[in-house]
Amino acid sequence: MxxxxxxxxxxxxxxxxxxxxxxxxxxxxxxxxxxxxxxxxxxxxxxxxxxxxxxxxxxxxxxxxxxxxFNTLVKTAAEFVRRHEQQLHALLHQQIDIAHAGGRIGVSLDIEPDDENPSALLRAHDAAGELLAEVRVAPSFKLSRASASAWAEAGFSAEAVRRA
Incomplete structure (x- = not known):
C-alpha cells in the first residue's frame, strides 16, 4: 500500500x-x-x-x-483543467472536410508547440483514410475551407501552402 x-x-x-x-x-x-x-x-x-x-x-x-x-472544489477544478485541455487540443489539432475531385477530402493541421522550434503538419486524407499529402507549414498557418481547397486545387503542393 x-x-x-x-x-x-x-x-x-x-x-x-x-x-x-x-x-x-x-x-x-x-x-x-x-x-x-x-x-x-x-x-x-x-x-x-x-x-x-x-x-x-x-x-x-x-x-x-x-x-x-473540498469535494466540490476538486470537482470544479478538475472540470476546469479538463476544459482547458480540450480547448488546447482543439487549437493544436484542427480537422475539416472539403469537396475535391468529386469526393470528400479530410484536411488536418497538427501543431507541435515548442518554445524554440514550433512546427506544424498539414495532411490530406481521402474518404478511406489514405494519406494523400503531407507538408510542413508554419505553426501560424490558418486552416480554413478556403486554404484547404486552394491547397487541394494546387495538387497539394507545398509551394501553394507557403503562398497562402
Missing amino acids: TDAEDGADRIQEPRLWRDSGWTARVIKNEDDDGWAVAMTPDGQAEPALVGPWTMGRDKKNPKPLDVPA
Missing part, C-alpha cells in the same frame, strides 16, 4: 487540505478584504484554479474547509 492509498499524504486543516490528487489552500485575497481558495494538482507548482472563498461567521476570517466543500 502506498502513502497516498493509506492517507499518509492527506492533510485536513481549516485552511489547507490535501487529498485525491489536489491541494486546496485558503489564502488572503490580495484585491480586497476577502479570502480566496487556490486549487493545485499534485506535482504542480502553480494553482490550476483560484476562486473566491466564503467568510466565516465573524466576517473577518475564512470559513474552514470541510469534506463537502
Whole structure:
C-alpha cells in the first residue's frame, strides 16, 4: 500500500487540505478584504484554479474547509483543467472536410508547440483514410475551407501552402 492509498499524504486543516490528487489552500485575497481558495494538482507548482472563498461567521476570517466543500472544489477544478485541455487540443489539432475531385477530402493541421522550434503538419486524407499529402507549414498557418481547397486545387503542393 502506498502513502497516498493509506492517507499518509492527506492533510485536513481549516485552511489547507490535501487529498485525491489536489491541494486546496485558503489564502488572503490580495484585491480586497476577502479570502480566496487556490486549487493545485499534485506535482504542480502553480494553482490550476483560484476562486473566491466564503467568510466565516465573524466576517473577518475564512470559513474552514470541510469534506463537502473540498469535494466540490476538486470537482470544479478538475472540470476546469479538463476544459482547458480540450480547448488546447482543439487549437493544436484542427480537422475539416472539403469537396475535391468529386469526393470528400479530410484536411488536418497538427501543431507541435515548442518554445524554440514550433512546427506544424498539414495532411490530406481521402474518404478511406489514405494519406494523400503531407507538408510542413508554419505553426501560424490558418486552416480554413478556403486554404484547404486552394491547397487541394494546387495538387497539394507545398509551394501553394507557403503562398497562402
